[in-house]
Amino acid sequence: MNINLTLIGQSIVFALFVIFCMKFVWPPIMQALRNRKQQIADDLAAGEKGRHELELSKKRAVEVMHDAKGKAADIVSNAEKRAGEISDEAKEKAKEDADRIIAGARGEIEQEINRAREQLRKAVAELAVAGAGKILEKEVDEKAHSQLVDNLVKQL
Amino acid sequence: MSSETVTSAGYIKHHLQNLTFGQHPDGTWGLAHSAEQAKEMGFWAIHVDTMGYSVVLGLLFLWLFRKAAKNATAGVPGGLQNFVEWIVEFIDTSVRGSFSGRNDLVAPLALTIFIWIFLMNLMDLVPVDWIPQVATWVGVHAFGADPHHVYMKVVPTTDPNATFGMAFAVFFLVLYYSFKVKGIGGFMGELTLQPFQSKNAIIQTVFIPVNFILEFVSLIAKPISLALRLFGNMYAGEMIFILIALMFNAGLALGVFGGFLQLGWAIFHILIITLQAFIFMTLTIVYLDMAHHAH
Numbered sequence: 001m002n003i004n005l006t007l008i009g010q011s012i013v014f015a016l017f018v019i020f021c022m023k024f025v026w027p028p029i030m031q032a033l034r035n036r037k038q039q040i041a042d043d044l045a046a047g048e049k050g051r052h053e054l055e056l057s058k059k060r061a062v063e064v065m066h067d068a069k070g071k072a073a074d075i076v077s078n079a080e081k082r083a084g085e086i087s088d089e090a091k092e093k094a095k096e097d098a099d100r101i102i103a104g105a106r107g108e109i110e111q112e113i114n115r116a117r118e119q120l121r122k123a124v125a126e127l128a129v130a131g132a133g134k135i136l137e138k139e140v141d142e143k144a145h146s147q148l149v150d151n152l153v154k155q156l
Numbered sequence: 157m158s159s160e161t162v163t164s165a166g167y168i169k170h171h172l173q174n175l176t177f178g179q180h181p182d183g184t185w186g187l188a189h190s191a192e193q194a195k196e197m198g199f200w201a202i203h204v205d206t207m208g209y210s211v212v213l214g215l216l217f218l219w220l221f222r223k224a225a226k227n228a229t230a231g232v233p234g235g236l237q238n239f240v241e242w243i244v245e246f247i248d249t250s251v252r253g254s255f256s257g258r259n260d261l262v263a264p265l266a267l268t269i270f271i272w273i274f275l276m277n278l279m280d281l282v283p284v285d286w287i288p289q290v291a292t293w294v295g296v297h298a299f300g301a302d303p304h305h306v307y308m309k310v311v312p313t314t315d316p317n318a319t320f321g322m323a324f325a326v327f328f329l330v331l332y333y334s335f336k337v338k339g340i341g342g343f344m345g346e347l348t349l350q351p352f353q354s355k356n357a358i359i360q361t362v363f364i365p366v367n368f369i370l371e372f373v374s375l376i377a378k379p380i381s382l383a384l385r386l387f388g389n390m391y392a393g394e395m396i397f398i399l400i401a402l403m404f405n406a407g408l409a410l411g412v413f414g415g416f417l418q419l420g421w422a423i424f425h426i427l428i429i430t431l432q433a434f435i436f437m438t439l440t441i442v443y444l445d446m447a448h449h450a451h
Contacts, residue, residue, distance in 0.1 A: 004404075004405060005404050005411065006401050007285045009401075010285050010286070013418045016415075016419050017423065020419070020423060032242075033235075033238050033242060036238060037238050041232040
């Protein structure tokens with residue numbers, strides 16, 4: 001085997017080939033790899049961020065729940081207080097109503113009693129007058145004694 | 157050093173001859189000094205260059221990927237890890253796309269096939285005279301060999317022994333999984349009961365040998381086409397590099413023209429070597445997928 005121009009020619013062409021690869025083949029591959037790396041880095045960062053945010057929102061959720069619990073307790077206690085007030089008011093009102101009704105009823109009873117007493121008085125007076133008239137017959141002047149009878153009636 | 161001029165035919169022949177180690181007809185073991193001697197060695201000889209380059213390139217692949225695997229982190233990958241991840245992801249996508257069964261062997265096998273064949277094909281881009289000239293120099297000065305007897309073929313995939321070796325390994329796996337997944341009866345049924353089918357028992361019996369011939373040929377065609385496709389493409393590519401190399405001795409104009417041809421062919425070959433490695437890998441996946449599928 002001889003060493004001749006072939007070897008040199010091939011070497012020159014190989015150098016050109018390597019230059020071609022350096023210019024046109026290597027950069028796209030490297031660019032793809034760089035992009036991939038960047039993508040992975042971004043994704044990892046995004047994941048880390050997401051995890052961080054998740055932790056924060058968990059904390060926030062706990063806080064919100066805590067607040068909500070406090071508020072709920074306030075609302076319940078307010079409601080209980082209010083319910084107590086309402087029932088007290090209702091009781092008072094009922095009592096007032098009952099008192100009023102009782103007072104009314106008492107008044108009416110009083111009136112009825114008075115009326116009945118009046119009627120009784122009148123009836124007694126009439127009876128007395130009639131009785132007296134029957135006893136005295138004509139001797140008693142109704143008009144002259146009416147004042148006397150009225151006084152009697154009033155005394156009853 | 158010999159001063160005889162090299163003929164074109166001699167140059168081509170020299171480049172296409174493997175460095176062969178085997179038993180000479182007289183009973184001694186040694187390297188063949190010519191194509192005729194290599195032929196006389198018969199089957200029990202070994203292509204030292206094919207074996208050597210393929211093993212070295214295989215070790216390079218294993219070492220590189222092992223290194224990346226050992227230093228792998230879950231964080232932002234470094235240069236090598238990024239590159240390896242990129243390739244592994246690509247292979248994994250291919251396997252997921254073509255292989256529907258469940259087998260932990262397929263993806264690593266596909267990765268090995270792709271990278272190994274790619275590296276072996278990559279040797280094609282090294283100028284055809286570089287390594288043989290170095291080998292000749294070493295052979296002459298270190299072992300006192302006749303420069304005409306030092307052979308060196310640097311692209312293992314231009315040696316059908318290498319491509320058939322890989323194809324038969326794949327074929328063996330195809331047979332193994334066919335028997336394992338479908339059972340002997342299932343696999344035999346696949347070979348004999350289709351594509352022609354009949355409900356009539358007598359006609360079906362007639363169909364069986366016809367089916368078997370068809371299916372057997374298509375089965376055997378798998379490893380042969382797998383091996384010959386890779387071998388043919390790489391051998392043709394190497395041959396054209398050698399032919400172009402001859403132009404450098406044929407005057408300045410032809411030499412410059414040859415230079416441009418070689419450059420163009422080398423650039424085109426970037427595509428070819430990647431594509432051939434990818435085709436071999438994809439077909440391996442597809443064949444194994446077929447072996448896992450009962451019809």
